Amino acid sequence: MSQTWDPQAYGRNGAFVHGLAGGVLELLAAQPGERILDLGCGDGQLTQRIAATGASVAGVDASPEMAAAARSRGIVVDLGVAESLPYESGSFDAVFSNAALHWVRDQDAMLAEVARVLRRGGRFVAEMGGHGNIAAIRVALSAVLERHGFGGREENVNYYPTPDAYTRRLERHGFRVEQMTLIPRPTPLPESGMKGWLGTFRRGVLDGLPTAKREAVVSETIALLTSALRDEDGNWTADYVRLRFVARV
Numbered sequence: 001m002s003q004t005w006d007p008q009a010y011g012r013n014g015a016f017v018h019g020l021a022g023g024v025l026e027l028l029a030a031q032p033g034e035r036i037l038d039l040g041c042g043d044g045q046l047t048q049r050i051a052a053t054g055a056s057v058a059g060v061d062a063s064p065e066m067a068a069a070a071r072s073r074g075i076v077v078d079l080g081v082a083e084s085l086p087y088e089s090g091s092f093d094a095v096f097s098n099a100a101l102h103w104v105r106d107q108d109a110m111l112a113e114v115a116r117v118l119r120r121g122g123r124f125v126a127e128m129g130g131h132g133n134i135a136a137i138r139v140a141l142s143a144v145l146e147r148h149g150f151g152g153r154e155e156n157v158n159y160y161p162t163p164d165a166y167t168r169r170l171e172r173h174g175f176r177v178e179q180m181t182l183i184p185r186p187t188p189l190p191e192s193g194m195k196g197w198l199g200t201f202r203r204g205v206l207d208g209l210p211t212a213k214r215e216a217v218v219s220e221t222i223a224l225l226t227s228a229l230r231d232e233d234g235n236w237t238a239d240y241v242r243l244r245f246v247a248r249v
Helices: 007-013 015-019 022-028 045-051 064-071 107-117 135-147 163-172 193-201 211-229
Strands: 035-039 056-061 077-079 092-098 118-129 176-188 237-248
Touching: 022 045, 022 092, 022 118, 022 237, 035 045, 045 056, 045 092, 056 064, 064 077, 092 107, 107 118, 107 163, 135 193, 135 211, 135 237, 163 176, 163 237, 193 211, 211 237
Parallel strands: 035 056, 035 092, 056 077, 092 118
Antiparallel strands: 118 237, 176 237
């Protein structure tokens, strides 16, 4: 399924994504004057934080709506896909990415492009969904979709690799991996809870369903997940697992 994004919904229901990015920003350690690409910059909140270090930052995103939201922050943003970046070879000292790589369809094409646009010795610093990410959510949603005759719609929406698998993939593209860590991160959701999460992060899956079916799929998925991911006070926690790495060309 092709994911679509609504910047306002993302701001309401996905603010935790940039709120929890402190660790990977520290690993980037952007320096004044460095040329940095924020790959999958989204609404530009982290791009803005990188620019505040004095680095020269460009963002790129495949979503016109998200790119427009980032530009409204005064950020230079290009519309483009990770598998075919609109930059000359050796353009950047670092490529940064947070919570975007697991949406990329062709991982090998993307990694080849990142290696190409980095200068020799440049670094690739990123955090993405890792093996086991949102496992309960995926199983519940898949089961409900299957029950309603839409089996397979949740398959291959995202790519959540193990550390060993992604290390090998990076090395095949000429990267030297300096750090690779799988981080379990149970993540409290905002007041909109699981309904808001599904409507934001599975919009591409749900929008393709008839309206009546969509409402049933969401409500039944929430019912399945309640005992596992909602506490007695009604607060939801998503079963996130992140893969964070630093690699150089």
